[in-house]
Amino acid sequence: MSLKVRVQKKYSRFLLDAELEVGDELVVIFGPSGSGKSLTLHTIAGLVQPDSGKIIAGDRTFYDSKRKIFLSAQQRCLGYVFQSPALFPHMTAKENIMYGGTGLDKTDLMRRYLEVIDLFQLTELECRKPAELSGGQKQRIAFARALIRKPDFLLLDEPFSALDMQIRSEMWDFLRDIRRFIKIPVILVTHDVYEAYSLADRVIVYENGQVVHSGRPQEVFSAQTMPECETPLMFSYMLSRGYL
């Protein structure tokens, strides 16, 4: 499946004008805070309506300003993991995950539930409420909840940024594992150079609401394209390995 996005959204002092195409790969949208990365995800998810453009997923049109088509988030079948795990505090881990199984019948829901808790190693945590869980555990539950109904694509809005380096590194491994089981477009928003470099099949660099670079991580983060990335990349790498 492919996801084609071309959106414009204007706010008083900011214009998002982005175009991207994502296949069954992990694309990282990389850029500084306020460059429009999360806004792009919000438009893809149907949480924000763009002013103009087109969003097409496979053979479904999610948004087309000319044809006046706008599907709500509920009609798009997507997985979205936010920066904070945003677990429902009144539900247990199991209830949180099951809540994501919209449209599945009881048997499928249970089967899918067992699959995701196995995949994310959550068996021991089923009955715990979010307040009793660590940051990494909460984020694993958020992933399981987003994936239980087999969404058509997965949007990750800086899901690891609030985690400490060790847990973040574990979560990266999880994400790599998941990608072996699910072949869907994954878009990860981050401003961490090392995260982008180590996870992406392809990197799209944003600046002031526009795509300024796009390509394989090695190309995008090369000294010629982004000389400013070399040093941060080295620092990030050293931090992740515990050298600093």
Next chain:
Amino acid sequence: MDSSVLFSICLSIKVAAIATFFVILVGIGIAYLLAMKNFKGKVLLDIVCTLPLVLPPSVTGYYLIMLFGRNGLLGKQVYAWTGWSIMFSWQAAVLASFVVALPLMIRTTRAALETVDRELIKVSYTLGRSEIETFFRICLPLAKRGIYAGAVLSFARAMGEFGATIMVAGNIPGRTDTMPIAIYSCAGSGDWQKAHIMVALFTIISALFLLMANRFSRASV
């Protein structure tokens, strides 16, 4: 206990319970609109729903007469269709209690709904859940303590309603004399013994309800 005292207590509880039931239904709906939606006329709706809180009850009662009286805007139509008027019936006491208690429910529930993390609502939508489902499964459970507190306060306010009630329901012994009205009659006619009993009972009941509301409010923080 004097049968008229017992009648007044039962009538007050019946009126307050029915009014609170409708206050909860309508109040949660309006509070949701005010807390979550942006629409034309939102400020006007907010003001209209809050007015009974600041207006003298006699003014609220006056508006109710203008609306529901036999010659009122709506009351005239109802009387023409059914030959029945709500005025000077126990249902009128319910209506008056509903109107004066509604702002309390709306304000408490709105405050509780506004504390629900918007990101949780967005998550629910991205998981394919409709707005109604999100409301019942996410917003309501997370705001429930505030809603309970609002319901208890509304019940207490409905129990104590006097001014608007006496204007639309009157003071008909054995028919519309709720406790506050019966206390007023007893004090007026010098029946102090009966007044003492009812005042004591009323104070105890009201204090108990305030205690409950406080508990809910504290637990919701």
